[in-house]
Amino acid sequence: MTHVPVQAHARFAETAVERSDFAAIARWITPGSRVLDLGCGDGSLLGYLRDTLNVRGYGIEKDDANVLACVKNGIDVIQMNLEDGLAGFDSLSFDYVILSQTLQAMHHTEQVVREMLRVGKQGIVTFPNFGYWRHRWSLLTGRMPMSKSLPYQWYNTPNIHLCTLNDFEEFCAGLEVRITQRLVMTNGDEVAVLPNLLGSLAIYRFEKSWPIST
Amino acid sequence: MSDISSVGIVVPQTAHFNEPLALKSGAVLPAYDLVYETYGTLNADKSNAVLICHALSGTHHVAGKYSENDKYPGWWDNMIGPGKPLDTNRFFVIGVNNLGGCHGSTGPSSINPGTGKLWGSTFPIVTVEDWVQAQSRLADQLGIKTFAAIVGGSLGGMQALQWTLTFPDRVRNALVIAAAPNLTAQNMAFNEVARQAIITDPEFHGGDYYEHGVVPRRGLRIARMLGHITYLSDDAMGDKFGRKLRSGEIKYSFDVEFEMESYLRYQGDKFAESFDANTYLRMTRALDYFDPAADCNGDLSTALAKAKADFLVISFTSDWRFSPARSREIVKALLDNERSVAYAEITAAHGHDAFLMPDQHYHDIVRAYLENIA
Numbered sequence: 001m002t003h004v005p006v007q008a009h010a011r012f013a014e015t016a017v018e019r020s021d022f023a024a025i026a027r028w029i030t031p032g033s034r035v036l037d038l039g040c041g042d043g044s045l046l047g048y049l050r051d052t053l054n055v056r057g058y059g060i061e062k063d064d065a066n067v068l069a070c071v072k073n074g075i076d077v078i079q080m081n082l083e084d085g086l087a088g089f090d091s092l093s094f095d096y097v098i099l100s101q102t103l104q105a106m107h108h109t110e111q112v113v114r115e116m117l118r119v120g121k122q123g124i125v126t127f128p129n130f131g132y133w134r135h136r137w138s139l140l141t142g143r144m145p146m147s148k149s150l151p152y153q154w155y156n157t158p159n160i161h162l163c164t165l166n167d168f169e170e171f172c173a174g175l176e177v178r179i180t181q182r183l184v185m186t187n188g189d190e191v192a193v194l195p196n197l198l199g200s201l202a203i204y205r206f207e208k209s210w211p212i213s214t
Numbered sequence: 215m216s217d218i219s220s221v222g223i224v225v226p227q228t229a230h231f232n233e234p235l236a237l238k239s240g241a242v243l244p245a246y247d248l249v250y251e252t253y254g255t256l257n258a259d260k261s262n263a264v265l266i267c268h269a270l271s272g273t274h275h276v277a278g279k280y281s282e283n284d285k286y287p288g289w290w291d292n293m294i295g296p297g298k299p300l301d302t303n304r305f306f307v308i309g310v311n312n313l314g315g316c317h318g319s320t321g322p323s324s325i326n327p328g329t330g331k332l333w334g335s336t337f338p339i340v341t342v343e344d345w346v347q348a349q350s351r352l353a354d355q356l357g358i359k360t361f362a363a364i365v366g367g368s369l370g371g372m373q374a375l376q377w378t379l380t381f382p383d384r385v386r387n388a389l390v391i392a393a394a395p396n397l398t399a400q401n402m403a404f405n406e407v408a409r410q411a412i413i414t415d416p417e418f419h420g421g422d423y424y425e426h427g428v429v430p431r432r433g434l435r436i437a438r439m440l441g442h443i444t445y446l447s448d449d450a451m452g453d454k455f456g457r458k459l460r461s462g463e464i465k466y467s468f469d470v471e472f473e474m475e476s477y478l479r480y481q482g483d484k485f486a487e488s489f490d491a492n493t494y495l496r497m498t499r500a501l502d503y504f505d506p507a508a509d510c511n512g513d514l515s516t517a518l519a520k521a522k523a524d525f526l527v528i529s530f531t532s533d534w535r536f537s538p539a540r541s542r543e544i545v546k547a548l549l550d551n552e553r554s555v556a557y558a559e560i561t562a563a564h565g566h567d568a569f570l571m572p573d574q575h576y577h578d579i580v581r582a583y584l585e586n587i588a
Contacts (some may be wrong), residue, residue, distance in 0.1 A: 034552075045527075056552055058549065060556075064575055065543050066581055067556075067558050068582060070556065071556050071579055071582040074558070074586050076554050077558075078545060079557055079559045080542075080559070088542055088549075165284070
């Protein structure tokens with residue numbers, strides 16, 4: 001990229017401090033690889049991966065304000081709606097396809113995961129764990145959960161397909177998607193014990209277990 | 215001029231070229247003029263030049279006015295000027311009238327130095343590739359080795375794209391706006407109807423109407439009316455005119471009944487007064503012939519492998535003549551080649567004409583992109 005301003009680099013390093021999942025995702029990515037970030041927002045994750053791992057990355061985003069933010073940040077962004085599929089992308093044209101904090105807001109969840117593994121060799125998703133104990137407690141006290149990872153009211157949330165770790169793993173098994181790695185976090189720290197209860201953020205790496213057709 | 219965001223009063227210049235230009239058709243143009251305008255200041259290392267490529271009926275008069283009393287500024291004045299998205303405080307901007315044009319650059323209504331007569335029907339058919347060659351010679355004459363950016367909408371976007379293929383080392387950024395990698399059959403069909411309107415006008419005289427002291431005004435007028443319909447969206451025409459009647463009641467005649475008819479006739483008449491029919495024929499042909507993938511068995515990704523520029527591709531949702539799907543084809547081919555590309559699909563009601571409109575988000579995207587280029 002020739003059109004990246006110097007200040008952008010410093011910015012993305014700062015963002016990474018706030019978004020601990022960025023560093024976790026980065027650990028799973030081979031330097032210099034090709035990355036597609038679905039629902040890339042303002043491009044922070046791609047900017048971070050580009051600056052730390054020298055990846056060749058593109059983002060997909062439908063929101064005008066986010067597309068503008070990406071252009072400002074020197075991120076290669078393609079404006080389109082993920083729900084329409086990834087028809088413009090060739091099979092296996094990326095090493096990794098990332099869906100960060102977006103899965104729970106998708107209408108066509110199965111189709112998106114299948115498309116991720118058509119276009120990419122590996123998929124990485126992150127999502128808020130609905131099974132987190134604070135969420136469970138909210139429901140026990142009779143209220144819809146709200147938390148740092150679920151910051152919306154029931155009436156204005158974009159999240160329509162919330163799930164727990166167990167739900168997601170069962171979903172992958174049904175799709176014949178092989179989970180290769182899992183990381184569960186709360187407030188930036190890894191959760192090893194009772195992750196479906198104590199973890200607020202889930203990060204999965206997966207690949208297809210069905211035969212590759214070309 | 216009091217408007218501080220305007221480039222102010224501008225003066226066109228003419229560059230003369232004596233070296234013959236071999237055209238894609240095989241014809242050779244022995245010598246030619248290109249008329250152009252510049253805004254802003256070329257920096258010491260000549261690295262801040264931006265070329266604006268015009269569309270079908272555009273000219274070199276891109277920004278500013280010729281006099282304080284001019285009613286209208288250049289055709290992209292809302293985009294270009296001090297502090298505007300294409301900021302002339304930073305960039306040295308060049309607008310150039312293409313070969314075959316009718317606003318000062320050598321074209322059918324110019325004199326053929328070989329015969330001393332007007333070129334007329336004998337002026338060769340020029341292509342996007344030919345324009346890019348001619349523009350590169352203007353750049354040579356101005357001492358510009360590499361453009362910071364080449365920018366164009368519609369047919370102008372095709373030239374920006376072609377630049378990245380013909381001279382990959384001379385373009386750092388290409389802004390390809392409301393363009394397409396080629397025209398569809400339907401799109402070419404509109405051009406054919408426009409040309410037939412001109413060619414079958416009794417005053418066309420095979421393209422040598424100058425000698426007869428007439429112009430094929432009726433044909434050119436109809437061609438422009440047709441074009442206008444395709445540059446607007448159904449919604450935009452609906453909002454602007456709907457079924458509004460000119461005089462408030464139906465008169466059961468073929469005179470102007472609906473406001474839309476009044477608009478089309480006005481646009482057609484205005485255009486027929488100021489534009490040359492032979493130029494219109496050639497501009498539409500340049501559109502038809504543009505197809506960089508043709509030499510690569512129709513594979514656009516292979517065709518764009520030559521490009522080294524970074525790209526900003528922009529389309530408009532209501533543009534059905536150069537639809538977003540066509541821009542996405544360009545984006546896909548750039549992705550296949552791992553080029554740096556940003557693609558924005560602007561929600562706009564104005565159809566193809568939207569690329570000329572001062573839409574805030576559209577301008578913000580262009581501004582943001584240009585602010586980041588070195």
